[in-house]
Amino acid sequence: MTGDRPRVAVFRPDDDRLAAARSLLDDLGAEAVADPMLAVEPTDATPRAADYVVFTSKTGAELVAAAGWEPGAATVVAIGPKTADALEAAGYAVDLVPEEFSSTGLVDLLADRAADATVEVARSDHGSPVLLDGLRAAGADVHETVLYRLVRPEGAGESAALAAAGALDAACFTSSLTVEHFLDAAAERGGRDAAVAGLNDAVVGVIGEPTCETAEARGIAVDVVASEATFEALARETVARLRADGG
Template sequence: MRETPTTAVFRPDDDRLERAVELLADLGAEPVPDPMLAVESTDATPRTDADYVVFTSKTGAELVSEAGWEPSDETVCAIGPATADALRTEGYAVDLVPEEFTSSGLVDALSDAVDGARVEVARSDHGSAVLLEGLEAAGAYVHETILYRLVRPEGSGESAALAAAGELDAACFTSSLTVEHFLAAAAEHGVREAALEGLADATVGVIGEPTAETAAEHGLEVDVVPEEATFEALARETVAAVGDE
């Protein structure tokens, strides 16, 4: 392992990537920024007849503000503190943040309250089915509004080439889609199998169990799943795990 471990990060190319790069550098890693997600807005806003409106990302919070969403008396729910902070920054009150910052955590937090209620889920086109199915099982009338689409940026794949060459020490995957897009970029570069082999010798961190399951389905062995589903926890535990190997 290199004294300064090369660590890939796949956040969208905005302030999230900048903060991730700064954090990894502060942790003693050499960041390899390789955005695997780009946002295409639909300009949609949540339905106005819902009892609950659920947001699952900072991006969604920013986009509904840009689109002019004005809530009335809905209960506004955020999947975690980053989403909640983004909503508050845009001037929205947040009524509920689950203890576990995941789709299943949101279901657990709402399941006793939503029987017969109208629940609006406002998110990307790649949201987990766990949230919709869980709320429906709790008796809610669920509607999903797609606020944005997540696509793979052109030119992505530097980290896949490094992994294939055995020059990547760690990777921090922040969603199932970043795993899928990483492998798609590797295939586009003609190094998919070599990149998987390279990651087998690296430390692979993922932000939660759904991402871990996706990684496993694609033959990618996971070393780190932080208890707290935040990028800071993911980065800290991944870099620490590199040092332990």
């Protein structure tokens, strides 16, 4: 490790999620290298009327609330507790949350319920096809509304430079897109190969198998796949692995 307080890169959007990540890592005895790899560009779209309306992020919940969306008679579904909390904080009743906080978990939850029903999936422009394909295979009439686009913020890449210099102890990737944006930022700085090598000397934690597959396909060795799809689990398990590896 680079010191008593290991450096851990986090790529959360620059809002309360990044602040919470900093605080959590501080509590875990680590120094957060805050390097947002995602910025939100709203599309101003709102979900269509449907039997089921599915939300896959806190951001989506906040955007529909700001737009004054009304669910009507729809069954409101949240991918996990953070999304459910955001919806409820905005005054929406959340009817269903899957046991596994993922696209696969949503398909398992809705496959029997939504056969022959209309399902509206409200999310970013980088949502997994697993959800749409799985619901359609179950017989649902599925429509996707893109609530926002996810772009890489200008100036991102401090963590890539640190990784290339061997000065990063760990990284916590929360989606395939954060992996891709990290590598794009490294390439812009002329150090993609060195950044990947630096990550492979560090501890790499990810949320979910799709993120793991993306990282490994690009030459990044993954050490930790979080036991549940939350940043808290990811951070705790990544730091624990880092401590264990450091003796």
